[in-house]
Amino acid sequence: MAPDRFRHFSAIDWSGAVGERQPGIAVAICGREGAPALVRPGHVWSRADVGGWLCDALPPDTLVGLDLGAALPFVDRGAYFPGWTESPADARALWRLVERWSAADPHLAATGFVAHEQAARHFRRHGGRVGDLFEPGRGRLRVTERAQAAAGLNPYSNLNLVGAAQVGKSSLTGMRVLHRLSGTIAIWPFDRVPATGSVIVEIYTTIAALAAGRRKGRAKMRTVAELDAALAAIGSPPAGIADPVTDHQCDALLTAAWLRTVAHDAALWRPAGMTPHVAATEGWTFGIG
Template sequence: MNRFDRFLAIDWSGAMGERQRGIQIAYLDSQSDTGPVLLRLPDAKNWGRVVIKNLLSKLARADQRTLVGMDFCFSVPWPDEGPLPENRQQVESVEELWALVESICSGDAHYYAGPAIRNLSSDFAPYILCDRYRGPEFRFDRFRETERQLSPKPASIYHCMGAKQVGPGSFAGMRMFHTLRSVNDPRIAIWPFDPIDNANVVLCEIYPSLFYQMAGMKRAYDRATIANTLAYFHSGSPPEMSIQDEADAVISAAALRALSYNPDLFSYPPKVPVAHKEGWIFGVLPS
């Protein structure tokens, strides 16, 4: 028996502005025999980060339990000496990290996190992986433990410019998490930082490329790739899609439902001490 009634996969974006084409959401019911459905807004506009926050709050008030996968890093690498540059005051918890990101970026609307990665005076600047600010103090090997378990490893959260950038979306997501924390709604749990048994909405970090890899496929959005990957996760036919972000959301929704039957995926990662600060990618079992 699955502990969730429905599954949402959100392909995220850190782009500037109120709405982002890169944000795509796929939905799948626990009992559905059909494939995931792409969710659209009634006004036909793109999703936005504030709209997503409001959607999560609405889901928390519903009777059904929802597992929500979000495609961004929930935290940063957290060595013993602390996650920030050695000459900065360290944060002691992930909630303090989210609050710090919010304090740096609070002047920007729509949870945009540009100041956290572009301002050289910010606490993150010495670890940003980008050509513009490259220097001897920059670190190219800063990965969280959950990322070290994957091969090939995902891009680091400190990769903040150019192709495959991860930082902008992740820090934007942390701003949204800070808002959710400030509301103090026990019906919303952010895994693995919170207990999930009594939450109506459980937010977990996803990495769509991992799900393609599980199915023996390379990440792509051609119909054969999507159909074969959905079949691996015992899901139905794919909807019509035109961009990779849509495909990633669809595949992730199917994977969330299939993998959520495995209790080890929820119970084991929180036992990894650093996961309480770094977070964990859903679907990764420590080796």
């Protein structure tokens, strides 16, 4: 990737929680130089707000990192939902299926989809509801999540919807946004990276934290001092903000600056484990080689 391919770098800490406005959503952006900044400081974002910002207000040639899983496991069993006749053939079809069964859910939630009698068999949900086809333990993992584990990270299955570490709800609600953005903004690796224009990638903010010297298990930052130290470690100016800050804001600010430092790395755009089949069905987490 050419060093000057992108002019802006944005990271979005996402949330799959119930409700319209989500304090857990944070959006940050930086240019080729200078400190990262929060987009709309003080604003409590909705998922629809983020989708609207990406469609209508995103600066040109922005690399956008979304902190969610863009698809579900497929490769391990040759299907997202083995035994279900509606199981989709690729990620875009999965996004359409989630949208179809969640269309009546407000605020881009996905409760309708996970409640479907066939889909529910594959999820672990609240209230001790574990589908008979949910793999015990962490649950099924995508190829990129197995690569994360090999790199020393601690991934969980996107089919797990329970617990503080779960990412399943974020992933499913994010798929509804990706479905809406499909054809409007290139989404890697489901689309090829165009010569110009903005590109969305899946991120895992812990990767940025570790690159900045944060320790595994202590990746979260909750003070400006912690954030600025991490930014300095990756060569970024301090954020120029004051406490209090949330860990979500810190994640977004640091990851935006980190994207700027690695966007040109050709190896990250062509990870060894990402075959065309993996790219089309499961996607990949940017930053995992």
